[in-house]
Amino acid sequence: xxxxxxxxxxxxxxxxxxxxxxxxxxxxxxxxxxxxxxxxxxxxxxxxxxxxxxxxxxxxxxxxxxxxxxxxxxxxxxxxxxxxxxxxxxxxxxxxxxxxxxxxxxxxxxxxxxxxxxxxxxxxxxxxxxxxxxxxxxxxxxxxxxxxxxxxxxxxxxxxxxxxxxxxxxxxxxxxxxxxxxxxxxxxxxxxxxxxxxxxxxxxxxxxxxxxxxxxxxxxxxxxxxxxxxxxxxxxxxxxxxxxxxxxxxxxxxxxxxxxxxxxxxxxxxxxxxxxxxxxxxxxxxxxxxxxxxxxxxxxxxxxxxxxxxxxxxxxxxxxxxxxxxxxxxxxxxxxxxxxxxxxxxxxxxxxxxxxxxxxxxxxxxxxxxxxxxxxxxxxxxxxxxxxxxxxxxxxxxxxxxxxxxxxxxxxxxxxxxxxxxxxxxxxxxxxxxxxxxxxxxxxxxxxxxxxxxxxxxxxxxxxxxxxxxxxxxxxxxxxxxxxx
Amino acid sequence: xxxxxxxxxxxxxxxxxxxxxxxxxxxxxxxxxxxxxxxxxxxxxxxxxxxxxxxxxxxxxxxxxxxxxxxxxxxxxxxxxxxxxxxxxxxxxxxxx
Numbered sequence: 001x002x003x004x005x006x007x008x009x010x011x012x013x014x015x016x017x018x019x020x021x022x023x024x025x026x027x028x029x030x031x032x033x034x035x036x037x038x039x040x041x042x043x044x045x046x047x048x049x050x051x052x053x054x055x056x057x058x059x060x061x062x063x064x065x066x067x068x069x070x071x072x073x074x075x076x077x078x079x080x081x082x083x084x085x086x087x088x089x090x091x092x093x094x095x096x097x098x099x100x101x102x103x104x105x106x107x108x109x110x111x112x113x114x115x116x117x118x119x120x121x122x123x124x125x126x127x128x129x130x131x132x133x134x135x136x137x138x139x140x141x142x143x144x145x146x147x148x149x150x151x152x153x154x155x156x157x158x159x160x161x162x163x164x165x166x167x168x169x170x171x172x173x174x175x176x177x178x179x180x181x182x183x184x185x186x187x188x189x190x191x192x193x194x195x196x197x198x199x200x201x202x203x204x205x206x207x208x209x210x211x212x213x214x215x216x217x218x219x220x221x222x223x224x225x226x227x228x229x230x231x232x233x234x235x236x237x238x239x240x241x242x243x244x245x246x247x248x249x250x251x252x253x254x255x256x257x258x259x260x261x262x263x264x265x266x267x268x269x270x271x272x273x274x275x276x277x278x279x280x281x282x283x284x285x286x287x288x289x290x291x292x293x294x295x296x297x298x299x300x301x302x303x304x305x306x307x308x309x310x311x312x313x314x315x316x317x318x319x320x321x322x323x324x325x326x327x328x329x330x331x332x333x334x335x336x337x338x339x340x341x342x343x344x345x346x347x348x349x350x351x352x353x354x355x356x357x358x359x360x361x362x363x364x365x366x367x368x369x370x371x372x373x374x375x376x377x378x379x380x381x382x383x384x385x386x387x388x389x390x391x392x393x394x395x396x397x398x399x400x401x402x403x404x405x406x407x408x409x410x411x412x413x414x415x416x417x418x419x420x421x422x423x424x425x426x427x428x429x430x431x432x433x434x435x436x437x438x439x440x441x442x443x444x445x446x447x448x449x450x451x452x453x454x455x456x457x458x459x460x461x462x463x464x465x466x467x468x469x470x471x472x473x474x475x476x477x478x479x480x481x482x483x484x485x
Numbered sequence: 486x487x488x489x490x491x492x493x494x495x496x497x498x499x500x501x502x503x504x505x506x507x508x509x510x511x512x513x514x515x516x517x518x519x520x521x522x523x524x525x526x527x528x529x530x531x532x533x534x535x536x537x538x539x540x541x542x543x544x545x546x547x548x549x550x551x552x553x554x555x556x557x558x559x560x561x562x563x564x565x566x567x568x569x570x571x572x573x574x575x576x577x578x579x580x581x582x
Contacts, residue, residue: 307523329564347503378536434540
């Protein structure tokens, strides 16, 4: 087997035994990128040289017998939303197309301390706004299972890089489903941790009450390793939470006896692709066989999640994106007055979807409409959150489909923003309630397109999701299938 | 809720976005249909519900007031599109004639 096919866990064992070097592993991944990047358009920026250099350093440290992190020498990619010192960070936008940050995000800093090998910055929807990765200044990413289809967004590049063997793990961000949707559509594992679990310092902001960093990997175990390396309080992010980070690997060893799954009626109604429904029902049966109990639950305000989400995220985005004015960094349009410079820089620097959301956000926050839209949405958000609080009195984990359909065709929904927004119907309420949720492969439809299962837990109960996800994965082999490229 | 092209122009001014006439037309239609869709929220009586702005309850913790790492002038200016003598340069703000 080519080293790029390995999981993090498998390569770790080989690296330890010295039957594989970090340099060999990195070279294998870089070769895979060279062969597949033209087809997939996964990366915006590659850093082959520094990757090889970093891999060599890890090998030298190992030869000297130094204690190393489980992630040492592991090639990973990062969504191009994480600031990387001295390395271009574009957020897939023209407005940041030449931006070179002077400092590292906390996530990047922690990964570097773990001797991770960064291979490149992954393509995404501009400012993480999108569900198909088509809103990128650098062109869409292609789904490795069918090149005519979307990988999902906004962390499309991250999911594809893992699925296609262009790295062994990745980090994205999830504001309304941006890690979980692409994970589901590309057949990889993706986690949206609890709000506050991972520092957002140096992560370009979209909607601050919803944004959360999330790892993607080939297995639940790998995702648990990636989370453990970066999670925890950071004095540079006042929203990061001081609750201690547990050993997630320990949770993987537990079986499912004593755990109760809640199955919400509202997530299994018409409008869902029947093949997706069937796969998710089969997965639930399997979890039951593995020892979990099932109960029916209700999340009665589920259908309001999308409207609430699009009012809140656009309001927050319009204010977060006010900083891009061409003065201190990024693209600047030529103009003879300052006012004209602002107008032209923003008008030319932002893409269609980003401008649409800034406009909507400006409207819902504007005088006379604030109460009717923004406040109303924030009140319904309370109801959505209460639904979950009630549900978790009856169950430990909520099990749902990750997406109503498998990957759709590129261009299919670009002309209809509302239809595109509905793609996130099963993921946004999790962000509105700040909960952790894990998506993992649970089957394929007849077109051989991946289907994803979503496990939702109470705040800071990532361990429980890993426990259930790992048990499911150990009993199935969906996660071992690879796209032919 | 209908968003007229005039309203789109007003919002674009508030948001500092220069739009071409084609964009004004498109956003007028799109924002109107999105706002129609979110009307569904009015089915719910929320008069007794308090809004949620922070999803995970936690105390706000401030760090100690100590000087930590920060950027040097040189590092900062490396990102700036135009600068002169250590200051950020922008087009004229006041016309003195």
